[in-house]
Amino acid sequence: MLLLLLTLLAIASVLFSLLSGSVTLSLHDLLNAPFAGEESLQLQIVREIRLPRTVAAFLVGGLLSLSGVIMQILLRNPLADPFILGVSGGAAAGALTAIFLGSSVFWLYQSAFSGALLSILLVFTLANAGKRWSVTRLLLTGVVVSAGWGALINLLLTTSSENTVQSMLFWLMGDLSQSRASWHSYALLLAGLGGGLALSRALNVLTLGDQNAQTLGVNVEALRFTLYLAASVLTASAVVIAGSVGFVGLIAPHAIRMLGGRDHRYLIPSAVLLGGSFLVFADSLARTVLAPQQLPVGVVTALIGVPSFILILRNSATQSP
Amino acid sequence: MTLLQTRNLDILVARRRLIHQLELKIEPGTSWALLGRNGTGKTSLLHTLAKLLPAATGEIYLEGENLATLSGKPLARRIGLLFQQGLPAMPKTVFETAMLGRYPHHQSLWKDDPEDFEVVENALREFDLAHLSARSIDTLSGGEAQRLSLAQLVAQAPALYLLDEPSNHLDLAHQLKGLRRLKAKVTGHRAALVMASHDINLVSQMCDHVLLLMGDGTYLTGPVSEILLEDHLSEAFGCRIRRVESGEGKEAFFFPSA
Numbered sequence: 409m410l411l412l413l414l415t416l417l418a419i420a421s422v423l424f425s426l427l428s429g430s431v432t433l434s435l436h437d438l439l440n441a442p443f444a445g446e447e448s449l450q451l452q453i454v455r456e457i458r459l460p461r462t463v464a465a466f467l468v469g470g471l472l473s474l475s476g477v478i479m480q481i482l483l484r485n486p487l488a489d490p491f492i493l494g495v496s497g498g499a500a501a502g503a504l505t506a507i508f509l510g511s512s513v514f515w516l517y518q519s520a521f522s523g524a525l526l527s528i529l530l531v532f533t534l535a536n537a538g539k540r541w542s543v544t545r546l547l548l549t550g551v552v553v554s555a556g557w558g559a560l561i562n563l564l565l566t567t568s569s570e571n572t573v574q575s576m577l578f579w580l581m582g583d584l585s586q587s588r589a590s591w592h593s594y595a596l597l598l599a600g601l602g603g604g605l606a607l608s609r610a611l612n613v614l615t616l617g618d619q620n621a622q623t624l625g626v627n628v629e630a631l632r633f634t635l636y637l638a639a640s641v642l643t644a645s646a647v648v649i650a651g652s653v654g655f656v657g658l659i660a661p662h663a664i665r666m667l668g669g670r671d672h673r674y675l676i677p678s679a680v681l682l683g684g685s686f687l688v689f690a691d692s693l694a695r696t697v698l699a700p701q702q703l704p705v706g707v708v709t710a711l712i713g714v715p716s717f718i719l720i721l722r723n724s725a726t727q728s729p
Numbered sequence: 730m731t732l733l734q735t736r737n738l739d740i741l742v743a744r745r746r747l748i749h750q751l752e753l754k755i756e757p758g759t760s761w762a763l764l765g766r767n768g769t770g771k772t773s774l775l776h777t778l779a780k781l782l783p784a785a786t787g788e789i790y791l792e793g794e795n796l797a798t799l800s801g802k803p804l805a806r807r808i809g810l811l812f813q814q815g816l817p818a819m820p821k822t823v824f825e826t827a828m829l830g831r832y833p834h835h836q837s838l839w840k841d842d843p844e845d846f847e848v849v850e851n852a853l854r855e856f857d858l859a860h861l862s863a864r865s866i867d868t869l870s871g872g873e874a875q876r877l878s879l880a881q882l883v884a885q886a887p888a889l890y891l892l893d894e895p896s897n898h899l900d901l902a903h904q905l906k907g908l909r910r911l912k913a914k915v916t917g918h919r920a921a922l923v924m925a926s927h928d929i930n931l932v933s934q935m936c937d938h939v940l941l942l943m944g945d946g947t948y949l950t951g952p953v954s955e956i957l958l959e960d961h962l963s964e965a966f967g968c969r970i971r972r973v974e975s976g977e978g979k980e981a982f983f984f985p986s987a
Contacts, residue, residue, distance in 0.1 A: 484819075606838055613832045615819040620812060623779050624885065625805030625833040670820055673839060 410669055413481050415683035418466070421685040425462040425692040426454055430699055436694045463588040464649055465691040465705070466684035467597055471646035473683025474600050476657030477676060478639040481611055482632060483547050490643040490657035493550030493636075497557025498527025499647040504564045504576050517648055524644035527553060532636065541632060554598065582653030582706030593645045600642050601680060607631070608672035651707045655713040656683045666720050686713075730792055732757045732921045733778065733889055738787035740770045740777060748774060748947030751787070755889070755938075757919040760912055762932035762953070764925075765942030766966055773927040774814060774942075775891045779810040791889070804831035809887035813894050813925075815874045823869070823877055824862040827853055830884030852880040855910050857903070871898035879907055883914060890915065890922035896931055898941070904928075908935050929970075929983040933957050941965050957981065 427433055433450050438645040475490035490496070502523020512664045535541065535549040561580070565573060579583075604611075610631055618628045646653070660683035669675045678713065683711070690708040697703065733755040740748040745877075747770030755761060763771050776782040778789060780796055789796040791807060799807070809830075830852070831845045853859045856876040863868070869877065875898045882890065890911060896904045908924075912935060915922045928931050932939070932953075939956035941949040943965055949956050962970040962983065971986045 484817075554880065609832060609835060609838065612825075613829050615817075615821070616826075616829060617817050619776075619781055622781055623805060623808070623810045624829065625802035627801060665820065 410664075410667060410678055411674065411681070414609070414678050414685070416680050418685045421688040421692075422462055422466065425465070425688045426458050426686060427598070428692050428696050429453075429458060430696075433514075455544075458486075460588050461584055461691070462688055464589040465584050465688045467589045467593050468584070468587070468646045468650045468653060469474050469660070469683040469685070469687025470597050470680040471593065471600070471642045472653065472657035472687075473660035473679040474597070474604060474638045474676065475642040475646070476683075477661040477672070478604070478635050478642070479657070480661055481544055481614055481672075482635045482639060484617075485543075486662065487658075489654075490639065490646070491652060491654070493531050493546070493640065494527045494553035494557055495524050495640050495643040496647045496652040497554045497561070498530075499524035499558045499644060499651060500580055501557045501564070502526075502726040503579050503648075503651070506563055507572055507576050507579065508564050508568055510572075520648045521644060523557075524640075524647060527557065528637075528644065535594055541629065546636070578704050579651040581704035582651040582709070583704045584650050584687075585695070585702050588651050589649055593649060596642060596645050597680070600638060601677065603634075603638060604676040605673065607634075608676055611672040643688050650705070653687065655706070655709040659713050659717045660686060663717070730757075731755065731790075732792060734790045735778075736788045737788070738777070738789065739785040740773050741785040742770060742773050746946050747944065748942065748948065751948060753940065754948065755921045755923065757888075757921055758916050759921050759938055760915055761921070761923040761938045762926060762936040763923055763940050763942070764927075764929065764932065764962075764965065766944055769942040769944040771942065772893055775810060775893050775923065775925060778889075779808055779891055780804065781810070794888070801831040805885065805887070807887055808889045809882045809885040810891040810892065811878055811882050811893055811895055813897070815871070815878060815898075821835040821866050822862065823853070823858055823864050823866060824849065826866055826877055827858075827884050829881045830881035833885065841928070848886070849880075849884050852883040855883065856880045856907060872900060872903060875899055876903060876907060879911070883911070886914075886918075888918075888920045890920065890924075892922060892924040893927060894926055895924055896926060896928055904931060905934075929957065929962065933981055957983070 423435065423438070426438060427435060431450050431453050433454060437450070438454070473492050476488070479488040479490055479492060480486060482488070499520040500523070503516055503520035506519035511519065531546070531549050531553050534553070535546040565576060568576060610626045613624050613626050614631065616626070622628045661679045664675050664678045664682060668680050687705065687709065690712055691705045694705045694708045695702040731754050733753070735751050735753040736749065738745060738751040763774065765771055773782060777784050780800070791799060794806055827849045828845065831849065834845065836842065850859070853862060856879055858873065858880055861873065864875065866877065873974070879895065893910065895911070901905060908931070911922060914920060924932070924936070937950065937953055939953055941956050941961060949961055957972070959972050960968060968985050970983055973982050975982065
């Protein structure tokens with residue numbers, strides 16, 4: 409039931425995004441587009457500009473939500489979000505270095521992705537050095553590495569010229585205006601979704617705690633390793649497309665849980681749909697509210713996200729998050 | 730066939746040898762009590778038997794198979810463990826929590842088997858939790874949470890039940906009733922149970938065999954009538970423990986005396 413509603417929401421958000429903007433288009437025109445012989449300028453705009461951006465927004469929202477679900481179980485911490493273990497910090501440091509050096513968009517992507525990978529490896533190696541894996545160790549390492557990236561980012565910001573700082577800030581706040589999703593990210597989201605569904609029963613059991621999960625037949629160590637890698641790579645691919653879009657990965661999973669979807673078999677697809685729709689909707693607003701001025705989408709996600717989260721929290725007072 | 734057998738098993742905790750050369754043979758249908766002072770290795774032994782901890786030396790055999798060769802769901806269908814500390818309060822209902830006990834039995838990745846529902850409903854009913862099915866677990870009392878852990882274990886339906894202080898937080902009625910239910914599982918299904926406990930009186934009513942840990946590596950093992958004696962208990966617990974038989978001579982009661 410929830411899944412059906414969320415699918416409808418996803419379709420609605422995509423239509424809303426395609427129809428809103430400086431060039432107006434009616435729903436009728438849009439739906440007839442595939443059958444119209446000659447393509448109008450409006451339709452060209454939609455197809456060439458709005459559609460890729462909308463798809464990218466949905467993809468990023470879905471990737472971040474899925475990563476958020478995984479991080480929250482992995483760290484057994486409701487405050488965990490996709491960025492908590494420093495992946496976004498590494499990507500941001502990479503991206504900002506590229507902007508600082510005036511590189512092309514291609515190299516910006518490569519640099520951001522390399523930064524994210526470096527961060528994933530760094531945290532993983534440090535967290536596992538010598539001792540057995542523990543949640544606290546992983547969390548602490550992630551937070552420390554994030555802080556390190558933060559310092560590097562601040563250094564780049566303070567030493568850059570005013571023009572570059574502007575684009576750096578957009579990147580840091582999360583911005584979809586330049587975003588195009590590559591086939592890698594489609595594949596990753598689908599793989600993540602499939603993998604997540606295959607593991608969903610084990611994830612349910614893992615919420616009982618490591619030892620109990622182990623005695624119920626879950627290979628906890630292997631599962632944790634898989635979850636860490638999956639969440640990191642999902643986050644990295646989202647961050648490379650759109651920068652550090654905050655809030656989606658934290659609240660989409662919680663919103664679904666509070667609506668009653670605690671079973672990961674439903675939580676995972678629901679969170680992907682909700683996160684995707686939410687980001688599509690937020691991005692439509694980001695480019696239209698102050699048009700022609702565009703806002704970073706991260707600002708909008710927080711502005712919408714905070715009040716709606718409080719609303720959900722109030723309405724689900726009987727169930728703790 | 731012997732359900733569980735240990736050979737030459739040593740348990741080390743923080744470099745102290747708590748159990749030395751344990752030779753234990755648990756037959757199907759038997760109920761074992763695991764007794765000993767605090768810190769004598771009761772929990773460590775249970776965790777070792779459940780393969781959560783490695784043994785320092787020695788081997789464990791489950792129905793003749795070396796435990797080292799077993800893992801994952803097949804192992805979880807044969808050995809289940811009730812933990813001393815309760816369930817972590819992640820948001821879940823009572824029913825959802827008990828259903829997690831069926832994990833090792835699930836065939837499909839996605840679909841629920843009607844049989845699983847039946848098993849879980851029965852388990853909840855047996856521990857007087859059926860009326861709380863839809864309740865969130867963070868609203869349960871300590872005793873209710875303990876009964877839920879027991880129901881989850883019963884839903885898991887292993888051949889060997891390892892219980893770490895199963896009577897914790899339970900009122901007297903549920904201690905007796907709950908443990909009788911477990912004992913019925915054991916005798917009815919050719920299973921066995923090992924329970925660590927500090928309640929000698931409860932143990933003397935529920936169990937037929939005792940493993941008494943002395944704390945220095947030595948231990949006593951045997952039928953209840955041979956181990957639950959004043960001398961052995963007094964030595965193990967480091968205080969004088971008296972044994973009094975009831976009028977009919979069937980039951981014995983134990984209490985410390987100055």
